Amino acid sequence: MQGVARFDRRTKLLVQRLHAGDIAIIDHPDLDGVAAEALADRQIAAVVNLSPFITGRYPNAGPSILLRAGIPLYECHDSNLADAVQEGAKVTISGNTLCLNHLPEASFPLQRLDEARVQQLLELAQQRLKSELRAFAQNTLEYLQEESDALLDVLAVPEISTPIAGRHAVVVVRGERFKQDLIAIRNYLREMRPVLIAVDGGADALLEMGFHPDIIVGDMDSVGDKALRCGAELVVHQYTSTERVSPGLERVQRLGLPHKVWRTPGTSEDIAMLLAYEKGAQLIVAVGTHFSLLEFLEKGRRGMSSTFLTRLRVGDKLVDAKGVSQLYPKRFAWREFGWLFVAALTPVVVAFLLSPIGRDLVRLLMVWLRLRLHF
Missing domain, CATH: 3.20.19.10 (Aconitase, domain 4)
Structure with missing residues (x-):
């Protein structure tokens, strides 16, 4: 090879x-x-x-x-x-x-x-998953008190120009089957025209499907240059646990793109939902977000305190669309195909019967039937 x-x-x-x-x-x-x-x-x-x-x-x-x-x-x-x-x-x-x-x-x-x-x-x-779950739960409890003050108190949300109040907001994260779930709610996106908030690489997926993200939130390390330059508002997530400048912040500064910085604990998908909530979204639809043990372990996270607290805060407005594509997978409907075939064939048959050749064939068929019935 x-x-x-x-x-x-x-x-x-x-x-x-x-x-x-x-x-x-x-x-x-x-x-x-x-x-x-x-x-x-x-x-x-x-x-x-x-x-x-x-x-x-x-x-x-x-x-x-x-x-x-x-x-x-x-x-x-x-x-x-x-x-x-x-x-x-x-x-x-x-x-x-x-x-x-x-x-x-x-x-x-x-x-x-x-x-x-x-x-x-x-x-x-x-076989080792049980011990990992125990350690994960312990870490979550340890950080719960530490992060609760920052995430449950009044948040210093950056000012943005995209109107969110009273509208639906869709938060798109690069999670398991997120592209299939986006396809499943494509009609909803076109009809309701919600505010599209992409978390890092979720912006690339939206562009691939022909949708334009309104806001991109995250550390900006996995989103493509095309998405960064698409005109969406950029909110760079700066973690409070480090004084080191976010690589994403350096990147958007190097590209000369206007942006806002939000220094807060939690994951980027957490603050994307908090942004929509604090700005008055009527409904928050989450696509591709992480909430299971395996998903957090795959992301290299040792706990989920911030996500737990975030969902407590926004839960009354949150609709999790994760896995919606598996609720009713599209199947090939032979009955519908059959009716479509009949509908397409009908005008052809009528036109043929009204033609001279068609009329002659009908007469021959009638003569043949009379002879068969007579004998």
Whole structure:
């Protein structure tokens, strides 16, 4: 197998540069489902991971998604590959070895993961899930008191020009099946024309579907330049737990884009919902948001105190559309197709019967029927 190699330690940034047939080189322990779906959508030839696809902490969905898409998975435990590979250089995978075409003497051993091995690792991880849940719950309780004051008191929400009061607001997050859920509520988006609040990469998905985000909230590290420049208001999330300037803030400043900074605890999807709530949204529809243990573990979070508090605060207006695409999946309706076929065929039959040839055929048929009935 040969292909162009592309490497990035942040999978969500790498996805933006991948093309069909590329070989993606990542450094992503416990590859999550959202990242795997993004890789699969690029129709790449293979994925080489410098970290274990499954560490055993919890049963992550990413490897199974890629295998179902027919994408081979390899692990490489030689960290020198990250320094040796060049962006856009061709590499060859032969058996369990990766070779750099521009450095024939450089080769790196690989370990391929097939479906049987992935299933075995997932079963072992499932056995450890109870201890992870206990630690997750403990961390949540510890941070609950610390973050409750900041999230339940009066919030210093930045001023924005997009009118939200009295309108519906849709918060779009890059979560599991979020694109399918967006498609499922597409008619609602067109008819109600709600305020579209995208969280980071959710803005790219909205643009792909032909919708224009009104506001983009987040640390701005995984949203494309096209989305940043689409004219949406930008609210950069600056965490209170660090004095370090957000990489996203540096990015929008470098691009010369107008923006607001909101320094507050919690996740970016939390503050997106709080923004809609505090600005008077009549209804808040959440698409792709995270709320389960596995989803938080996949995001690398050790607790969910801020999300718990946020949902307590906005719960009276919140409608979670997560998974709505699975409620009534579209099926091919043969009955509807049959009526459509009859409707299309009717004018053709009528026109034929009114033609001279059609009338002659009808007369012949009538004569034949009389003869059959007579004898």
